[in-house]
Amino acid sequence: MEAIWAKPPKEVTDETHTAFYKFLANAFDEPLDVLHYRADAPLEIKALFYIPSFHSEKHGMGRMEPGVSLYSRKVLIEAKSPDILPDWLRFVKGVVDSEDLPLSISREKAQDSVLIGKLRKAVTRKFIAHLTKMSKKDPAKYKGEFYREYAYFLKEGVCQDYEFQDQLSKLLYFETSKTMNGELSSLEDYLSRCTPEQKEIYYLCAPSRELAMESPYLEAFEKAGREVIFVFTPIDDFVMANLKKFEGRDIVTAEKSDLDLGETKDSDEQGKESGNVTEKLTNEEAADFCKWFQKILPDKVMSCKATTRLSSSPAVVTNNESGAMRRMMRMVDTVEAGLDSNPLQKQQVEINPNHPIIAGINSIREKEPTLAKVCAEQIYDNCLVAAGLLDDGRSMLPRLNDILLSVVKGASRDLPITPPAEEVETHTEQIDDIPATPQAEEKETSTTEK
Numbered sequence: 001m002e003a004i005w006a007k008p009p010k011e012v013t014d015e016t017h018t019a020f021y022k023f024l025a026n027a028f029d030e031p032l033d034v035l036h037y038r039a040d041a042p043l044e045i046k047a048l049f050y051i052p053s054f055h056s057e058k059h060g061m062g063r064m065e066p067g068v069s070l071y072s073r074k075v076l077i078e079a080k081s082p083d084i085l086p087d088w089l090r091f092v093k094g095v096v097d098s099e100d101l102p103l104s105i106s107r108e109k110a111q112d113s114v115l116i117g118k119l120r121k122a123v124t125r126k127f128i129a130h131l132t133k134m135s136k137k138d139p140a141k142y143k144g145e146f147y148r149e150y151a152y153f154l155k156e157g158v159c160q161d162y163e164f165q166d167q168l169s170k171l172l173y174f175e176t177s178k179t180m181n182g183e184l185s186s187l188e189d190y191l192s193r194c195t196p197e198q199k200e201i202y203y204l205c206a207p208s209r210e211l212a213m214e215s216p217y218l219e220a221f222e223k224a225g226r227e228v229i230f231v232f233t234p235i236d237d238f239v240m241a242n243l244k245k246f247e248g249r250d251i252v253t254a255e256k257s258d259l260d261l262g263e264t265k266d267s268d269e270q271g272k273e274s275g276n277v278t279e280k281l282t283n284e285e286a287a288d289f290c291k292w293f294q295k296i297l298p299d300k301v302m303s304c305k306a307t308t309r310l311s312s313s314p315a316v317v318t319n320n321e322s323g324a325m326r327r328m329m330r331m332v333d334t335v336e337a338g339l340d341s342n343p344l345q346k347q348q349v350e351i352n353p354n355h356p357i358i359a360g361i362n363s364i365r366e367k368e369p370t371l372a373k374v375c376a377e378q379i380y381d382n383c384l385v386a387a388g389l390l391d392d393g394r395s396m397l398p399r400l401n402d403i404l405l406s407v408v409k410g411a412s413r414d415l416p417i418t419p420p421a422e423e424v425e426t427h428t429e430q431i432d433d434i435p436a437t438p439q440a441e442e443k444e445t446s447t448t449e450k
Contacts, residue, residue, distance in 0.1 A: 216313030
């Protein structure tokens, strides 16, 4: 094949690029995009990069090898060199040719590692700039084709390549609480919709958008009118933890305690506006309930306090470890089955004193202490489920059966006593069989004569 990377980019046709890509990558598809450029500074570079239409790692084919070969003056120095592009760009296929590289006699490696480092930075920076240009000029292609296929690699770069972390963070897209289902928004777009007084970027990790929208952690942000970024995979959660900041604003989880969301409507005020005023706990009753809740669950609850962040949920756990990260760690756990190398720590619980479940448990905790304790344990497990921290839901089954049994027994006592339908029919038949009185017979006779 001809060394088309040495030609001026405008002289190479799309058909030539397609043929060279199939030869270079041993592929049968057409490239999704092409980057062909020349540069004189900081090094003399002729580079040709192809983005395949798909990658093989998602099909369980194992980790891909580097796909870019190093040349000097059209002479192959190293095929599929791991030194030209960072590992997170291993999906890229292509050629880099530089005449500034001094060669060893064996031509297996370049002698000057400093020059290789400069070359690596230059081509990586250029490729990221190319992706940025694509996201601005052709967002449909970037989000619909490239990002859908290669988002994982960009997120891997954010977590590994701290030198280019800021540039890569601008290429990330997520769903948010204010976008439509499937609609992606960048962090820059998110900030453009924020109010000036908002100093933090909020995100919530959930398995799906539906579960994120129903999460109790979202309630406070809906009351405050704040937008929340939704992340659905463990690597997304890991990306947010690694970024920490974007454009000077801290990135924090929605599960954080003591959120400063400005003025929000108290759940009691919302209840009055909607006409749904329910029994609630006073401040003293809420404090006593929290002490009791922590006392009956000493091995599970580190602290308990009342909160105004909730409206339709009875309680949440805050400042907890990431549920997604916990599940990922358990997947790679090599400890023998039956032994837990990562036991769940005690949790900080925040209760909603205006919720009828909390008020109901508070009213029965002295009259029915056993039932109240069972309900409190279920409330705690519900919090773990909402946070994604419950390792095995089967642990709740005996308790749920006890609660259902209590409900059924209570409902049975409250039902009015009515005779079965068969007894009613029999009773009616008996009434029909009773002989008529003489007065009734006389009335019947007179009516017939008339």
